[in-house]
Amino acid sequence: MGGEFVLRKPRNGIKCRRFDRCNTMRQTETELFSEETRERRRGRRSRRINGSFFLDMIIFFRPCFSSFIFLSLFLLSSSSSFVLSSETEHLSQRNQTLRPLEELNKLKAINQHLRKINKPSVKTIHSSDGDIIDCVLSHQQPAFDHPRLRGQKPLDPPERPSGHNSRGLRPKSFQLWRMEGETCPEGTVPIRRTKQEDILRANSVSAFGKKLRHFRRDTSSNGHEHAVGYVSGEKYFGAKASINVWAPQVQNQYEFSLSQIWIISGSFGNDLNTIEAGWQVSPELYGDNYPRFFTYWTNDAYQATGCYNLLCSGFVQTNSQIAIGAAISPSSSFKGGQFDITLLIWKDPKHGNWWLEFGSGILVGYWPSFLFTHLREHASMVQYGGEVVNSSPFGAHTSTQMGSGHFAEEGFTKSSYFRNIQVVDWDNNLVPSPNLRVLADHPNCYDIQGGSNKAWGNYFYYGGPGKNPKCP
DSSP, X not given: OTTOOOXXXXXXXXXXXXXXHHHHHHHHHHHHHHHHHHHHHTTOOOOOOOTTHHHHHHHHTGGGHHHHHHHHHHHHXXXXXXXXXXXXXXXXXXXXXHHHHHHXXXXXXXXXXXXXXXXXXXXXXXXXTSOEEEEEEGGGSGGGGSTTTTTOOOOOOOXXXXXXXXXXXXXXXXXXXXXXXXXXXXXXEEEEOOOHHHHHTSSOTTTTTOOOOOOOSSTTXXXXXXXXXXXXXXXXXXXXXXXXXXXXOOSSTTOOEEEEEEEEESOSSTTOEEEEEEEEEOHHHHSSOOOEEEEEEESSTTSSSOOBTTSSSOOEEOOSSOOBTOBBOSOOOTTSOOOEEEXXXXXXXXXXXXXXXXXXXXXXXXXXXXXXXXXXXXXEEEEEEEEEEOOOGGGSOOOOOBTTSSOXXXXXXXXXXXXXXXXXXXXXXXXXXXXXXXXESSTTTSEEEEEEEXXXXXXXXXXXXXXXXXXX
16 A cells, blocks of 8 residues: 555564664664655655565564564554545645646636737726726727628718707716826727736626626516616617616625616517616626626627627727726715716617717717627617616525615605606607606515606606515
């Protein structure tokens, strides 16, 4: 056995007959014991097995038999201990070897992915919230890694829908990275740099930047809960709304809270196409609790295609002032000032791409039509509203807030809202959303109330605190 060692006869063949010689032999065996221990620690293991171990010991150490019994028992127990220790140590070393190997392979995959999505920049801006914004040449952004776009440049702005007023106040800055007056040069796009720790928070490299799959807005929504206004039954070519921005509390890293517009086509099965834009708080994706401007798309119900922001080849950014994924500032305050953003998504009648406008006349970019199947033609549903992930921590409903964290009935300056809700029709006209209906999956946790007036057109208040006495 690997942990045993062998005692040998003295070379001169002299038996142990005297006490001092017995002492000499014991000393010799002790030295052998020490030597074998040192060899074992150096990784060398004795391969010799002496089947007559006890017989040899009795023959050569008969005069010292009583002393030998103690020594042999000690050596036997030590030998067994060394075998077990050696095997345990070997297993432990093997486990420790495998674990660093797995970690090394994971880090290699992460760094390879970072090299793919973090493009060379002509300027780098360090934001006060810890973000790093890279100013990347527009034709080198991640979208142009797509085979259908490789070697091309962003398209020129399309015709905006009729009835759209692009005039209005343009705030000097509405994202934290621009608070100190920093901007990206013309011909570049600002891209939030992805860091190693961002990907490490995800379940895997392949899952990074993707939403978990979920389906209809009902009680079987697989942990995703909604309070939404929606229209369906017609052909839709875009949508517009103003949304006030909040900083809701999210209970843990694995949940998020968002408010957005969904442009939807296809069934709620494997062929679902969506285009999404709004604001969100997502500790897993961003590592903090700031509300952030975001986009998303998928053409297969969140399975293999699509991603947030510019984390894959898809959305083409054309604007040098807005960083998708960067924090929005300011945000609304309870019983205080309200800050909202206006989003417009519409299908360019000429080329068929879906464009995104932020605020008053600021074109952000577009989703190429070839990314989709059903949305190459039109949308069959438009939704507006809030969504949270309820991971049911500790077996109870999450306390993650939707919107302001207050119910719809509390109204202006307390609840979150969507106002001036419109759709784009077949003739590229912006019109009030006809037959806007509202739905809340779990109204005791998050609710919604709709209305209409001259100042706000079609609107609704929505949101809630999540866990409360009526939402166990």
